[in-house]
Amino acid sequence: TQLLEQSPQFLSIQEGENLTVYCNSSSVFSSLQWYRQEPGEGPVLLVTVVTGGEVKKLKRLTFQFGDARKDSSLHITAAQPGDTGLYLCAGGETQGGKLIFGQGTELSVKP
Amino acid sequence: DSGVTQTPKHLITATGQRVTLRCSPRSGDLSVYWYQQSLDQGLQFLIQYYNGEERAKGNILERFSAQQFPDLHSELNLSSLELGDSALYFCASSVDAGMGNEQFFGPGTRLTVL
Numbered sequence: 001t002q003l004l005e006q007s008p009q010f011l012s013i014q015e016g017e018n019l020t021v022y023c024n025s026s027s028v029f030s031s032l033q034w035y036r037q038e039p040g041e042g043p044v045l046l047v048t049v050v051t052g053g054e055v056k057k058l059k060r061l062t063f064q065f066g067d068a069r070k071d072s073s074l075h076i077t078a079a080q081p082g083d084t085g086l087y088l089c090a091g092g093e094t095q096g097g098k099l100i101f102g103q104g105t106e107l108s109v110k111p
Numbered sequence: 112d113s114g115v116t117q118t119p120k121h122l123i124t125a126t127g128q129r130v131t132l133r134c135s136p137r138s139g140d141l142s143v144y145w146y147q148q149s150l151d152q153g154l155q156f157l158i159q160y161y162n163g164e165e166r167a168k169g170n171i172l173e174r175f176s177a178q179q180f181p182d183l184h185s186e187l188n189l190s191s192l193e194l195g196d197s198a199l200y201f202c203a204s205s206v207d208a209g210m211g212n213e214q215f216f217g218p219g220t221r222l223t224v225l
Contacts, residue, residue: 033213042113042201042216043154088154090214097142097208098167101154 002027004091006102013079014110021074021087021105029091032065032072033099037086079109114138115217117202123223129190132220136183136204142166143185144205144214145177149198160185161208192224 005024013019023032031050035043047056049065049072056063060083062075072089086106090099114137124130136143145157156169160179171177174192179185189196199219205212 035216040199040219040221042115042218044113045213045215048213090154092212097161097205097212097214098144098156098159098169099214100156101146103153 002029002091002093002100004089004100004102006089006105008105009103010106010108012108012110015080016078017109019076019079019107021089021107023072023074023089023091023102025070025091027091028069028094029100030069030094031092032069033090033092034063034072034074035088035090037088037104039086043088076107079107081109081111083107084109113215113217115202115204115215117200117217117220119220120218121221121223123225124192125225126192126194128192128224129188130192130222132187132189132200132202132222134185134187134202134204134217136185136202137215140204140206140215141183142205142208142212143179143183144203145171145185145187146201146203146216147198148201148219154201157187159208166208189222194224197222197224 034046037043052067052069054065060077089102116135142161148154157171159167177187201219203214203216
């Protein structure tokens with residue numbers, strides 16, 4: 001069974017600080033997707049990385065896929081209150097389309 | 112707006128009852144996925160359909176079933192409901208069924224079993 005360990009579970013920081021969220025597994029994934037979810041709403045896709053070592057940037061967010069395609073990180077620079085939410089990583093199975101989700105990181109950015 | 116629609120938004124029912132959740136995928140997407148999200152379990156994959164055929168199954172209970180219709184909308188049927196079935200149920204869709212496909216999620220149905 002493929003599992004994704006996401007850390008930290010909770011993160012409370014001040015506006016302007018930097019942070020990194022990690023997603024780790026002992027399994028290889030075909031892709032790694034990052035989502036952001038607001039309370040009571042569906043996850044919104046932020047980015048998909050598919051190549052080992054790949055780095056993608058989305059404004060102040062930087063996503064990296066590990067060389068071995070077993071881990072990923074999300075780095076946010078100069079966090080803003082609008083970044084507050086639940087961040088989820090999801091690994092794509094190597095034998096199909098289903099996603100394995102991490103437990104999520106609850107981020108709170110205080111002004 | 113992801114383009115995936117789900118109805119109803121909220122559902123309150125009693126134990127032992129049966130409910131049907133409905134999902135319409137994004138235009139052009141052939142694959143539909145159902146996920147359950149609870150506080151203690153996180154987001155768990157239930158089942159996937161591709162162009163009307165069941166493609167993959169997760170930890171879906173025997174009391175739950177799903178289907179995808181010729182117009183590609185999907186329904187998730189939950190029967191003999193128990194208190195523990197209370198959760199958010201999400202539908203997602205993707206262009207096809209292969210690995211690496213980006214999945215787009217609907218707004219979810221919040222099911223409360225009393």
